[in-house]
Amino acid sequence: MKSLFCFLAAVLLVVSAHGAERKPNIIVLFADDLGYGELGCQGMSKDIPTPHIDALARGGTRFTSGYVTAPFCSASRAGMLTGRYQTRFGHEYNPIGKQNLDPAIGLPVQEKTMGDRLKAAGYRTGLVGKWHLGGTEKYLPQNRGFDEFYGFLHEGHFYVPPPYDGALTFLRTNSLPFGERMTNGPVIWSNHLRGNEPPYDEDNPLLRGAKELVEPQYLTEVLTHEATGFIERNQKQPFFLYLAYNAVHSPMQATPKYLKRFAHIEDVHRRIFAAMLAALDDSVGEVMAKVKALNLEEDTLIFFLSDNGGPTQELTSSNAPLRGGKGQLFEGGIRVPFMAQWKGMIPAGKVYEQPVISLDIQATSLAVAQATATGESKLDGVNLLPFLRGEKASAPHELLFWRVGGNVTVRSGDWKLVRQQERGGGKPEFQLYNLAKDIGETLDLKATEPKRAASLLKQLETLNDEMIEPVWGGPKKK
Numbered sequence: 001m002k003s004l005f006c007f008l009a010a011v012l013l014v015v016s017a018h019g020a021e022r023k024p025n026i027i028v029l030f031a032d033d034l035g036y037g038e039l040g041c042q043g044m045s046k047d048i049p050t051p052h053i054d055a056l057a058r059g060g061t062r063f064t065s066g067y068v069t070a071p072f073c074s075a076s077r078a079g080m081l082t083g084r085y086q087t088r089f090g091h092e093y094n095p096i097g098k099q100n101l102d103p104a105i106g107l108p109v110q111e112k113t114m115g116d117r118l119k120a121a122g123y124r125t126g127l128v129g130k131w132h133l134g135g136t137e138k139y140l141p142q143n144r145g146f147d148e149f150y151g152f153l154h155e156g157h158f159y160v161p162p163p164y165d166g167a168l169t170f171l172r173t174n175s176l177p178f179g180e181r182m183t184n185g186p187v188i189w190s191n192h193l194r195g196n197e198p199p200y201d202e203d204n205p206l207l208r209g210a211k212e213l214v215e216p217q218y219l220t221e222v223l224t225h226e227a228t229g230f231i232e233r234n235q236k237q238p239f240f241l242y243l244a245y246n247a248v249h250s251p252m253q254a255t256p257k258y259l260k261r262f263a264h265i266e267d268v269h270r271r272i273f274a275a276m277l278a279a280l281d282d283s284v285g286e287v288m289a290k291v292k293a294l295n296l297e298e299d300t301l302i303f304f305l306s307d308n309g310g311p312t313q314e315l316t317s318s319n320a321p322l323r324g325g326k327g328q329l330f331e332g333g334i335r336v337p338f339m340a341q342w343k344g345m346i347p348a349g350k351v352y353e354q355p356v357i358s359l360d361i362q363a364t365s366l367a368v369a370q371a372t373a374t375g376e377s378k379l380d381g382v383n384l385l386p387f388l389r390g391e392k393a394s395a396p397h398e399l400l401f402w403r404v405g406g407n408v409t410v411r412s413g414d415w416k417l418v419r420q421q422e423r424g425g426g427k428p429e430f431q432l433y434n435l436a437k438d439i440g441e442t443l444d445l446k447a448t449e450p451k452r453a454a455s456l457l458k459q460l461e462t463l464n465d466e467m468i469e470p471v472w473g474g475p476k477k478k
Contacts, residue, residue, distance in 0.1 A: 022237075022238055022299060023121070023122070023123070023238040023368070023369050023370065024238065024299050024300060024301050024342065024345075024368050024369070025238055025239050025240070025241075025296060025299055025300040025301070026118065026123070026239075026240045026241070026300070026301050026302075026365045026368075026369070027231075027240075027241045027243065027287070027291075027300060027301070027302045027303070028080075028114075028240075028241070028242045028243065028244075028302075028303045028305075028361060029243050029245070029284060029287065029302065029303065029304040029305075030077075030080075030129070030130075030242065030243065030244040030245065030305065030306070030307055031245055031247065031248065031280060031304070031305070031306040031307070031337070032073065032130060032244075032245055032246050032247060032248065032249040032306065032307055033248055033249045033250075033306065033307070033308065033309075033310055033311055033315060033317055033326060034248055034277070034280075034306035034310060034317060034336070034337060035306075035309055035310025035312065035315075035317035035318045035319040035320075035325070035332070036309060036310070036318075036319045036320070036322050036331075036332065036335055036336060036337060037318040037319055037320035037321065037322075038050075038277060038310065038317055038318055038337070039053055039054065039057075039337050040053075040054045041053065041054040041057040041058070041062060041337075041339075042337060044318065044320045044321065045318070047262075047265065047270075047274065048262075048273075048274045048277050048278065049278070049281075050277065050278075050281040051281065051285070052281045052282065052284045052285030052288060053281050053284050053304060053337075055285075055288070056284065056288060056302065056304055056339060056341055057304075057339045057341075058348065058349055059341045059343065059348050059349075060302070060339055060340050060341025060342065060346050060347075060348060060350075061339065061340055061341075061346050061347055061348075061350040061351070061352050061388050062338070062339040062350070062351050062352070063338040063339060063340075063352050063356050064351060064352070064353050065335065065353060065354065065355040065356065065435075066305060066335065066336055066337070066338025066339075066355075066356050066357070066358075067334050067335055067336070067338075067355060067356070067357040067358065067400060067411075068080065068305065068306070068307060068308055068334055068336055068357070068358045069085055069086060069334075069357065069358055069359060069402065070086065070092075070308065070334070070402065070404065071308045071309060071325075071326055071327050071328055071329060071333030071334050071402075071404065072094045072307075072308050072326060072327055073094055073130075073132050073155055073249075073307050073308065074091070074093070074094045074095055074132045074133060074155070075091055075092055075093065075094060075404070076307045076308050076358070077131075077132055077133055077244075077307060078091040078107050078111075078133060079358060079359060080114075080307075080358040080359070080361060080362070081107070081113045081114050081115070081133070081242075081362070082107070082111045082112065082113060082114075082362070082377070083114065083359050083361075083362030083363055083366075083373065083379040083380065083381050084111070084359070084377060084378070084379060084380050085359070085380050085401060085467065087403050087467040087468070087470075088380075088466065088467055088468065089108050089110075089111055089468065089471075090108065090468050090469060090470050090471030090472075091107060091108065091470075091471070092403070092404060092405070092470040092473070092474060093404075093405075093470060093472070093473035093474040094155070094473075095132070095134075095135075095154075095155070095472075095473070096155055097154075097155075098203070099473070100132075100134070100135035100153060100154040100155070100203075100204070101135050101136060101203060102136070102472075103136045103138070104471075104472055105134060105472050105473070106133055106134020106135070106136065106138070106139030107133040107134055107139060107144065108471065109138055109139070111377065112145070112373070112377060113144045113145045114145070114240070114242070114361075114362045114365065115127070115141070115144060115145025115146045115240065115242070116144065116145030117145070117362075117366060117371050117372075117373060118145070118240040118365065118366075118369055118371060119145050119146075119147065119240075120371065121366075121369045121370065121371035122237075122238060123237075123238050123239055123240045123369065124147055124148075124234045124237055124238070124239040124240070125145055125146045125147045125148070125239070125240045125242075126146060126147060126148040126149070126150075126227075126230045126234075126239065126240070126241050126242070127141045127146040127148070127149045127150075127151060127242045127244065128149075128150050128151055128223050128226045128227045128230065128241065128242070128243050128244070129150075129151040129152075129223050129242075129243055129244035129245055129246060130151060130152060130155075130156075130157070130244040130245070130246045130249075131149075131151060131152065131153045131154075131244070132153070132154060132155050134153075135153040135154060135203075135204070140153070140210075142209060142210070146242075148209075148230060149207065149208070149209055150206075150207070150208050150209075150223075150226045151206070151207065151223070151244065152204050152205070152206055152207065152246075153204060153207070154200065154203075154204040155200070155249075156200040156246060156249050156250065156251065157200050157201060157204060157206070157219065157246055158200055158201050158219070158251055158253065159186065159218055159219040159220065159246075159247075159251075159253035159254075160186050160216070160217075160218060160219070160253060161201075161214050161215065161216060162201070186218070186253045186254060186255050186256075200251065206219075218253075218255050218279065219246065220245060220246075220247045220276070220279045220280055220283050221279065221283065223243065223245060223246075223283070224283035224286050224287060227241060227243045227287055228286060228287060228290040231287070231290050231291065231294065231296075232290065232294070235294045235296060238369070240365070243287065245280055245283070247276050247277070247279065247280040247283075248273060248276045248277050248280060248310075248315060248317060249315075250311075250314060250315060252269075252272045252273065252276065252315065253272075253276070254272050254275030254276050254279065255275070255279070258274075258275035258276070258278050258279050259271060259272070259275045261274075261275065261278060262274040262275055262278070267316075269316055270316045273315050273316045273317065284304070288302075297343040298342075298343045298344050298345075300342065300343075301340070301341075301342040301345070301346075301364070301365065301368060302340065302341045302342065303338075303339070303340050303361050304337070304338070304339050304340075305336055305337060305338040305339070305358060305361075306336040306337055306338075307336075308326050308327075308333060308334065308336065309322070309324070309325045309326050309328075309331075309332045309333045309334065309335065309336060310325055310326060310332075311325055311326040311327070312325050312332075319331075319332030319333075319335075321439055321440050322335055322439065322440060322441075323440050323441040323442070324420070324441075328407075328420055328422075329402050329404065329407050329408070329409045329418055329419075329420045330418065330420055330441055331416075331435070331439065331440075331441060334402060338356065338358075340364075340384070340388070345385070345389075346385070346388055346389070347388060347389065350388070352387075352388060354387070354395040354396060354397075355395065355396070355397055355400055355411060356384060356396055356397070357381065357397065357400055358381075359379070359380045359381030360381040360382055360383070360384050360396065361381065362379060362381055363379050363381035363382050363383050363384075364381070364382075364383045364384045364385060366379075366383075367383040367385065368385070382396045382397065384396060395413070398412060399411070399412045399459055399463070400412075401460065401463045401464075403464060403467060404474075405470075405474050405475040406419070406421065406428070406475060407419060407420045407421055407428070408460060408464060409460075410456055410459055410460045410463065411435070412456060412459065414434050414435050414436035414437075415432065415433070415434060415435070415452060415456060416432070416433045416435055416441070417430055417431070417432050417453060417456040417457060417460060418430070418431055418433070418441075419431070430446060430453065430457065431444040431446060432444060432445045432446040432449055432452065432453045432456070433445065
């Protein structure tokens with residue numbers, strides 16, 4: 001009890017290296033479509049070094065069972081930024097293309113964001129990068145708790161502006177396996193460009209606030225420059241930075257500098273992905289270097305995670321050793337690289353194996369910011385700090401829940417009950433897995449553990465009854 005009291009006293013007022021008492025800064029580094037197995041610290045990737053993200057993991061705690069709330073972009077962001085299962089408020093699906101311009105589609109305005117809550121607690125709030133929670137006026141980041149916004153509103157964006165002069169270009173189309181090749185500049189590889197589809201950038205400009213911009217530099221590096229500028233400007237006050245990279249999401253584009261680093265990779269598809277991931281890793285390193293240079297490491301709580309699992313066929317983004325990937329409720333779609341660092345407050349070099357979820361980012365951040373979730377909206381996440389510091393020995397969650405239409409799953413302890421429609425398959429049935437013994441979800445134990453399966457199904461149905469119908473897109477709940 002005494003240690004818990006001392007910890008709570010420490011987080012209420014952090015004494016900064018500058019000698020002033022302040023609330024801690026909060027940075028969320030959000031990658032896009034990064035597979036579970038693609039970082040060196042995860043122990044699977046051998047061909048793409050990620051030293052800066054690995055250093056972030058060594059400086060803090062890495063979660064081996066870190067989850068997001070959905071297996072694709074928009075719904076996952078809605079869950080993380082509200083701290084609530086997005087199915088509680090009907091944000092179940094992914095707006096694509098012109099859906100982003102539909103005034104009926106976006107993060108419901110009655111839901112408070114992490115930006116709203118931290119701004120009310122005295123934080124300067126900034127979003128740099130991808131939004132994907134509504135592209136019309138009432139949904140814009142500036143109206144959802146962010147003092148500053150630099151980025152784009154839809155699901156994706158090219159990394160360099162058209163017409164891609166001097167680019168080495170690979171376009172995968174319905175009729176042409178690979179397109180024209182030139183000699184210099186970035187590389188583009190995309191299965192989204194099919195001749196009859198609008199590019200990502202149509203009606204989706206880069207914005208600083210409401211002002212449209214064209215950036216000739218590589219977008220990953222541009223976002224990093226904006227993020228470090230935000231940190232520099234706000235170093236003397238508590239700030240919340242949500243740095244939502246679009247890397248390594250398609251379209252696949254990389255600069256010569258990084259392509260040369262991976263010239264030994266013969267598969268051009270994999271080489272471009274490696275170059276994109278290396279640019280992301282270097283950018284994370286720049287952000288961390290800025291925090292260190294300003295002597296803010298002990299004043300800053302930092303999270304790194306991906307928005308969902310990798311779409312392996314599209315990007316080569318591996319989810320090994322997990323089953324499935326983006327769009328699915330098998331582990332490869334929802335279990336992601338996930339880590340947290342706060343020098344002096346979170347144990348360094350620790351690997352935490354109990355299940356945690358992106359919902360916990362907001363609960364943890366509000367606890368250290370002395371802020372509350374205003375209104376009637378109950379948060380679904382928990383403050384992770386007492387668990388990471390050993391003040392609580394139990395697991396942070398008894399049960400975790402996911403739903404995308406008729407696909408649903410729950411995890412309780414080591415056990416997972418999942419119903420996932422697979423391509424070309426018939427009507428999906430529930431399957432039961434012991435993830436401690438079978439992380440790849442290869443052996444269905446429903447027949448040999450009928451009581452456990454029935455108990456989990458009952459818990460799933462109870463939670464599902466708390467959720468509402470999707471407010472737009474896709475089939476209704478079942």
